[in-house]
Amino acid sequence: MSIYSKDIALFYDEKEILKDISIEIREGKITTLLGPNGAGKSSFLNIISGDLDFYNGEVLYNQRNLKEINIQEKAFLRSVMAQSQPIVFDFSVKEIVEMGWLEKGNIKYSDNFKTALNEVLIECDIDYLKNRKFNTLSGGEQRRVHFARSLLQLWRESNSVDPCYLMLDEPTSNLDLFHQIKMMNAIKKLSTEGIGIFMILHDLNLAFKYSDYIAILKNGKIISFGEPKSIINDDVLSSAFGVKIQVNKKDDNIFINYV
Amino acid sequence: MLSIINLKFLNSAQSFILFFLLILLLLVLIVSFSLGSYSFPVLSILMGNTSAIEATIFTEIRVPRVILAAIVGASLSVSGACLQGLFRNPLADPGLIGVSAGAALGASTIIVFGSSLTSAFIFSTFLLPLSACLGSGLVILMLFLLTRGFGHQGVTYMLLVGIAVNAIASVGIGILTFISSDSELRSLTFWTMGSFGGITWSLLIPALIIIFISFLFLLPILRNLDILQLGESEAKRLGVNVKSLKYRIIFASAASVGASVSLSGMIGFVGLVVPHLLRLLSGVNHTYVVIGSALLGSSLMVFADLLSRLLIQPAELPVGLITSAIGSPFFLWLIFRINKI
Numbered sequence: 147m148s149i150y151s152k153d154i155a156l157f158y159d160e161k162e163i164l165k166d167i168s169i170e171i172r173e174g175k176i177t178t179l180l181g182p183n184g185a186g187k188s189s190f191l192n193i194i195s196g197d198l199d200f201y202n203g204e205v206l207y208n209q210r211n212l213k214e215i216n217i218q219e220k221a222f223l224r225s226v227m228a229q230s231q232p233i234v235f236d237f238s239v240k241e242i243v244e245m246g247w248l249e250k251g252n253i254k255y256s257d258n259f260k261t262a263l264n265e266v267l268i269e270c271d272i273d274y275l276k277n278r279k280f281n282t283l284s285g286g287e288q289r290r291v292h293f294a295r296s297l298l299q300l301w302r303e304s305n306s307v308d309p310c311y312l313m314l315d316e317p318t319s320n321l322d323l324f325h326q327i328k329m330m331n332a333i334k335k336l337s338t339e340g341i342g343i344f345m346i347l348h349d350l351n352l353a354f355k356y357s358d359y360i361a362i363l364k365n366g367k368i369i370s371f372g373e374p375k376s377i378i379n380d381d382v383l384s385s386a387f388g389v390k391i392q393v394n395k396k397d398d399n400i401f402i403n404y405v
Numbered sequence: 406m407l408s409i410i411n412l413k414f415l416n417s418a419q420s421f422i423l424f425f426l427l428i429l430l431l432l433v434l435i436v437s438f439s440l441g442s443y444s445f446p447v448l449s450i451l452m453g454n455t456s457a458i459e460a461t462i463f464t465e466i467r468v469p470r471v472i473l474a475a476i477v478g479a480s481l482s483v484s485g486a487c488l489q490g491l492f493r494n495p496l497a498d499p500g501l502i503g504v505s506a507g508a509a510l511g512a513s514t515i516i517v518f519g520s521s522l523t524s525a526f527i528f529s530t531f532l533l534p535l536s537a538c539l540g541s542g543l544v545i546l547m548l549f550l551l552t553r554g555f556g557h558q559g560v561t562y563m564l565l566v567g568i569a570v571n572a573i574a575s576v577g578i579g580i581l582t583f584i585s586s587d588s589e590l591r592s593l594t595f596w597t598m599g600s601f602g603g604i605t606w607s608l609l610i611p612a613l614i615i616i617f618i619s620f621l622f623l624l625p626i627l628r629n630l631d632i633l634q635l636g637e638s639e640a641k642r643l644g645v646n647v648k649s650l651k652y653r654i655i656f657a658s659a660a661s662v663g664a665s666v667s668l669s670g671m672i673g674f675v676g677l678v679v680p681h682l683l684r685l686l687s688g689v690n691h692t693y694v695v696i697g698s699a700l701l702g703s704s705l706m707v708f709a710d711l712l713s714r715l716l717i718q719p720a721e722l723p724v725g726l727i728t729s730a731i732g733s734p735f736f737l738w739l740i741f742r743i744n745k746i
Contacts (some may be wrong), residue, residue, distance in 0.1 A: 197638055221644030231636035234493045235689040244414060245632045248644060259413070299643065 147173040147208050147309040149224075149342065151194055154203040156186070156366075163189050164201070164366045173309050176333065176343040178353045181363035182387055187346045188228075188315055190363070194344065195226045195313050208309055221248055224311040225299035230292050233280060239291050240276040243267065246298035262301040269332055270294040271325070285320040293317060293329060300341060312336060314345040318352065330356050350391075354378060354400040362386045374400065414628065419693040422686055426700035430475075433704045437471045437711045438463075442719055465606070471707055472613070473604045474724070477665040478675060478706025480616045481505075482698035484658035485676025486683075487623060490630040490691050491654045492552075495739070496564060498677035499662045502548060503570030504541045505673075508666035510574045511540025513581045516592050531611050538615070538663030544570055545655045599670040599725025601710050608668060615664040619657035623695065626650055630691040672725045674732020675702060681739060 149171040156164040164186045171177045171194070179187050192198040194205050196212050205212040207223055215223065225246070233242070243266065247259060267273040270290050275283065280291060293314075300310050317333070318326040326349075334356055337343050347353045353360060354374045362370040362377075364386050370377045378400060383391040392403040415423070439445045445455070445463055455463065481499055488497040488504075499505045515536045551566050582593055629645045637647050666672075683697040706728075713724040 195642065197641065217641060217646055218644040221642065226639075226642045228639070230639070233634050234495060235490075235634055235684070237631075237634065237689055241414070241631070241688075241690055242635075245635060245643065249628070 147342075149194055149208075149311060149344070150206040151190075152204040152206065154190070154193055154201055154205070156189055156193065156198070156201045158189075162366060164193075166203075167363075167366075167368055169361055169368065169371060171311065171342050171344045172359075173311075173342040174337055174340045175358040176337050176345070176356060177359040177361065178357040179344070179346045179361050179363055180348075180350065180353055180386070185363040186366045187363055191226075191228070191313055191315055191344070191346060195224060196220050197226075207311075221299065222308070222310065224313060225296040226313045226315075227292055227296040227317055228315045230288070236279045236281055238276070239272060239278050239280050239283070240267075242280050242291050243272075243276075243294045243298055246295035247301075248299060258301075258303065262298060266294045266297045266301065269297065271328060286322060286325060289317070289320050290325060290329070293332075297332075297336075300336075309340075309342070311342040311344065314343070316346055316348060318347070318349065326352065350383070350402040351400075354402065414631075414690055415693055416688065418687045419690075419697075422683075423693065423697055423700065426697055426704065430700050430704045430707075433707045433711075434471060434475065437474075437707045438467060440711060441467060441714050443467075469604045469606055469609045470601050471710070473609055473668060474601045474707045474710040475703035476613060476616050477601070477669045477672065478679075478702040478704070478709075479699040480619075480661035480665045480702075481672065481676040481706075482679035482702025483620065483623065483695055484662050486680035486691065486695045486698040487630065487654045488658055488676075489680055490633065490694075491651065493634060495681070496677070498674070499541070499658065500671065500673040500676060501564065502567035503544045503574060504658065504662050505666050505671050506571045506574035506578075507544030508537040508541035508663045509671050510577045510581075511536040511538070511543075511663065512667045513578050513593055514540075517581045517585045517589050533608075534612050534615060534664045534667040537667035538660050540574075541663040541666070542655070542659035544574070545659050549651075549655065598723035599672040599728075600713075600721070600723050601669055602721060604668060612664040612668050616661045619661040619664075620699070622653055622657045626653055627691040627695050630654075630695075670725060672706075673729045674736060675706060675728050677739075678732045678735050679705065681735075 150168075151170075152168050154164055154167040155162070167190060169177070179190065181187050189198065193201050194212070196205075196215070199213060207215060212220075240263075244263065246266075247262070264273075267276055270293050272287070272290050272294055275287060275291070280288065283291065296312060296314075300312060302308060302310070312333070314333070317329055321329060330352055333343055333345070337358070357374055359372065360370075360374050360377060361368050362382065369386060370382050375395075378393050380391055380393055383393065383402070390405045392405050394401040394403060443459075443462055445459065445467070484504075485498045488499065488502070489495055491497070512533055515533050519532060519536075547570065548566060552562070578593070582590060585593055629640070629650050632643050632645050633640045633647065633650065635643075640647050640650075679698050679702040680694050683694050683701060686697075687693070706724075709727045709731075710724050712727055713722040716722050
C-alpha cells in the first residue's frame with residue numbers, strides 16, 4: 147500500500163515548476179522532502195494531497211488514480227497539515243480540533259468521538275489549552291492545535307487496517323525545541339502504527355534523524371532519493387542548498403554542520 | 406427533522422441558551438398576539454369567548470402580522486449569520502452588502518410595472534416575492550463575482566462593493582419612484598422604512614413556504630460552515646464540498662431575504678446585530694449561532710413590531726426605524742471592536 151506519483155510535471159504561467167517527479171510514499175514509513183525555497187516542495191505536496199489537479203502525470207493511491215477519488219473519500223484517506231490561514235471568529239481550541247472529526251459514512255467510529263478527542267488532545271500536549279480561544283494562542287500553540295486536528299481526522303480504532311496518510315508542510319515551524327521533538331516523536335509513532343507520512347522540512351538534523359526516506363528537490367527536480375544513510379553526503383547537500391555543508395556520522399547518528 | 410442538524414457540537418451552555426430563547430419567543434408571541442391598538446386577553450381567545458368581529462380582527466389582522474414579523478426577523482438573522490460565515494467576515498449583513506436593496510428593487514419593479522402586466526395572471530401573488538428573490542439573488546451573484554468567489558478580500562473591499570450595490574439599487578428605486586403613480590408611490594415609500602401592516606394570509610403563505618424551505622436547505626450544512634472557517638482549501642481537505650456549500654447559502658439567503666423583504670420592506674441591521682449578540686452570549690459555532698439567530702431574530706422583530714404598534718398609538722412607527730435606531734450604534738461599536746483586533 148502506498149501513494150505513488152508517476153512522472154508528475156506542473157506548469158504555471160508557462161513556467162515549469164515540477165519536472166517528471168516519480169516517488170513512492172509508503173505506508174508505515176516517513177518520507178521527507180527537502181529543498182531550498184521555491185524548489186516546488188509545497189506544489190508537489192498540493193498535488194499528491196489532491197488540492198491541485200492541473201498537473202501532468204498520475205498520482206496513485208493504493209493503485210487508484212487520485213483524480214477518481216471523490217472529496218469525501220479523500221478526507222478519509224489522507225490528512226494535510228499545511229500553513230494555516232487566520233480564523234476570523236473566536237472558536238475555542240476544542241472546537242478547532244473537533245473540526246477534524248469526519249462524520250459522513252464514519253458511523254462505526256462515531257461512538258468513539260470523545261475517546262478520540264481526548265487521545266489527540268493529550269498526544270499533542272494541548273489538553274490544558276482546550277477551553278482557550280484559538281486566536282489568543284501563540285503561533286507555536288496554534289500549530290499544535292492544527293496538528294491535533296489532522297490526527298483526529300486520521301483517528302482509527304487500534305485494530306483498523308484502513309490505509310491512510312498524513313502530509314505535513316513544515317510541521318515544526320514556530321515550535322520550541324521541546325515541542326519540535328515531541329511532534330516528531332508523535333509523527334514517528336504514527337508511522338509505526340502503519341500511517342504513511344510525507345512531510346516537508348527545513349531542519350536537516352530533524353529530517354535525517356527521523357525519516358525513513360529522503361527526497362531532495364531542486365529547481366523542480368528530484369536530485370536525490372533514498373534512505374538517509376545512503377544518500378547523505380557533503381556534495382549533494384551543499385549543491386542542493388548552496389551552502390557548504392559537512393556531514394558527521396557518529397555510530398548511528400548523523401550531525402549536519404554548516405561551515 | 407433533528408437528524409439533519411448535528412447537535413453533538415453544541416455545548417451545554419449553548420443548548421440552555423437555545424432552550425431559553427425558544428421560551429422567550431413563545432412568551433413574546435403570546436404578548437404580541439394579545440397587545441395592540443385592540444387588546445385581546447390571551448385566555449379569552451383560548452376559551453373562544455370572543456365575538457365574531459374580534460375573532461376576525463385576531464385571525465385576519467393580528468396573527469398574520471405577528472407571524473410575518475417573526476419570520477422576517479428569523480430570515481434576516483439567519484441569512485446574516487450564514488453570510489457572515491460564508492464571507493468569513495463579521496460585517497456581512499443582507500442590508501449592508503446590498504442584498505435587501507436588490508430585493509427591494511425587484512419588488513418595486515413589480516409594484517410599478519406589475520399591475521399592467523399581470524392582472525389576470527394566476528401566480529400574481531407569487532410574482533412579488535419571486536421578483537424580490539430574483540433581485541436579491543442577482544446582488545449576491547454580483548458580489549460573488551466581484552469578490553472572486555467570496556475569496557478573502559478583506560472587510561473594506563466587501564463593504565465598498567456593498568455601498569456601490571446599494572447605490573445602484575437606490576438609483577433604480579429612484580427612477581421607479583419618479584415614474585410611479587400616486588398609489589404606487591405610497592406602496593413604494595413603505596419599502597424604504599419597513600412595516601408589517603397590511604399583510605394578508607394569501608401573501609403570507611407563499612413567503613412562509615419559501616422561507617421554511619430555505620431554512621431546511623441550510624440546516625444540514627451548519628457544521629460545514631464551521632469547517633469553512635479554516636479556509637477553503639482546508640475545508641476541501643476535510644471532505645467539504647465547498648462549491649455546493651456556497652450555492653446553498655447563496656440560494657437560501659436570496660430566497661428567504663427576497664421573500665421577507667417583498668412583504669415587509671427594508672429592515673436594517675437585524676441580520677448584522679442578532680448573530681453577534683449570540684456570539685457574545687456563548688460561542689461562535691454555526692449550529693448554535695444560526696439556530697439561535699432564528700429564535701432571537703424573530704423574538705426581537707416581534708418585539709420591535711409590538712413597540713411600533715404601541716409607542717405612538719393610534720399611529721404606527723415604521724418598524725425599520727426602530728431596528729435601525731437600535732442597530733446603527735451597535736454597528737459603530739462593532740467596527741471599533743474589530744479595528745482593535
